Amino acid sequence: MNALFYLWKRRTINKIKKSLKKPVTYIYLLFIGFYVFSLMNSVHIFFANPDMNAFVLLLVAAAIFMIPLNLVTYAKRKGLMFRNSDVHFLFPSPIMPKTVITFAFLQTLLARAIFCVVFVIVGILGFHIPVWRMLLYGVFSIGFQFTLEGSLAVILYASEKLTDKSRSVIKWLCYSIYAALVLIAFVGYLKYGLAAETMNFFFHGDLIQCIPVFGWYVAVVHLLLVKPTVVNIIGTVCYLVFFVVIFTLAKRMHCVGEYYEDALKFADDYEEAMQKQKKGNTVMQMGKKAKYGTAQVAWKGTGAKALFYRQLLEYKKTKFFIFDLNMVILFLASVTVGVLAYFEGSDPEFMSFAPYILPIVGAYLTFIMAAINGKWTTELNSPYTYLIPDSAFNKLMSVTMIPNIKNLIAGLLLAIPASFTLKTSPIVVLLTAISYMLVAGCKIYGHAVAEVLIGDAIGVFGRQMFEMMVLSFCIFFGVGGAFLGLYVSGITLAYLLMDILMLLYTSIFVVIATLNFYHQEA
């Protein structure tokens, strides 16, 4: 453990030193300071009527989110983080594999230990829970619960006797905790309906404390912080017995490091995900490789057109061609608005506002997914894009042609379903689709500008902030145009002006991107 402690210490010190040299750290600190200050100023509202049950409810709610899911990830051999540097230096070294896994687990605890201390302080100062009770809770959480989870992590992750099948069974047993919780909530609803008693029944009742492992934790929390009952005493005894058994098993377990093979795969996947994230692409599911079938395209033209056909070929090889989850969400959003309009069609107030819901939904979805970029961004990172002998404008247009077509189709999916009940004219439907294409297009060209002009100068976060700012202004201009059009004439002019202003704004970024599309900055 000496070497591992050294590793942790030096990495932490060097990271802090490096962070202090970056101006962005001070901006973050300023934000955190402001946030804490605001929180301190508003905290008295929450604690005006301190309630012990509310505090226990908070603890149990946090446990619901953490404990079963943590166990599932350990059973899947994914909960602990290993990097390729660990595979290189740590795994072949004479540090025992069980020590390696314990170290990996301990690294995940720091943030949780801080949360625990915050909970203790909040419990004492905010909820006026006696100090001795909160200290007992602190000792229990850090001393017992973390040790128990660590022991379970060691067994589930590193046991060489557990087969894949038994791991899968454990995984489903952990999921069944959620099933039990849903069942308890349902029973509560049947008994008390939508009332505060249901919450009490769910969080503080006996049933939750009878769920094995997770419920026993809830029982201990109730025993420590509320009052002793037969159920929570039995639950606490079960917890302690379980603790002793699991801790002993983990300590005695033989492990030569067979889990390294899965950890190696995890490290590879993680590293790949990190690389993608650095380039501004969010990774939905780590370790999932894209599947491609076979396809052909009729290549036409030369130069930058090759970029278009290369993308087309790649899309043709994928299962759903250019259709993706985003389009499904837009379609469902449109259907929802359409259904609402069907039921609320007699309400003139709703119907006057309804046609604007669609562009708002489109803009909102584009905005919240601002950090996610599509396949086309790989073109910006490829040196071949810049080496192809063609004009910068042609290259930019070819690279972004398919994304723009995709966005127009997505816009139509957003505009058409709702139009049946909203009774919007075909021209408004088309303008709605174009408005979506323009907002999404602004995101595309904003990203292109960020990539070719800014590169890594302000880091990934800074670049994403820049892109969001570009997008915000686009939406701002669009809304301005819509208001103006509505004021002057009506809905059609509102959409027309909205689209024209957004087109003009987006064109600025097309020009900036084109002027700088000669070199690879990122």
Place this chain on the structure above:
Amino acid sequence: MLEVIKVTKKYGKTLAADNVGFAVPDGKVGILLGPNGAGKSTVIKSIAGLLKYKGEIRVDGKPARSYEAKKVFAYVPELPFMYDSLTVREHIEFITRAYGVKVEEEEVQALFKRFELDDKQDKLGNELSKGMMQKVSICCALIVKPKVILLDEPMVGLDPMAIKELKTVILELRDSGCTVLISTHMLDMVKDLWDVTFVMDKGHILGTYVKENLEDKDLEELFFKVTGQTEDSAEPAAAEEE
């Protein structure tokens, strides 16, 4: 001594190594040769304890996964991965602590000087070029004074000076009784170093060649013959067939 005994490794239904067996005696340099996809990396990773496998691997007479074996074993992977926030010097410090070896500062400095890292000691892992990372990786392996060392494509990314130095180091290790196993594609790079060569393809060892038995036969020619990459493929000459 490094012994690989009937090692079999499957990835799903794919058999990456099939009953692979070979041994590199003390004080000898073994070369694991094979075309892409031959199964070399699988064998190397199995020896380094990174993969599950069937069979047995022994390092200095002890099971490869035992503490005692790992204490005397060093590994230089094909792709070096540094800890981003550890300096070059701290990597060495970490490794000496992990292996529980006492190393004098002069030794560390001499090693750094040999691989031209003496002015890079305070650089962080993520500030190094690939070649520099490879040099740090080699230094980390050498600093523990191993009895068995495994080098996977060690020359890739190194500058000519470092390649020359590494070759000298390998010969010094051999002369001091250390067992060296090098996995490589680059026949030219190892032609002055090897004592025994294992040619591998499609998960099998096709032939084992001992330098002193080969007389004046060219290793490159033999490699192409045994892997069937020339028209006149033949049985391995002067080989101890597996």
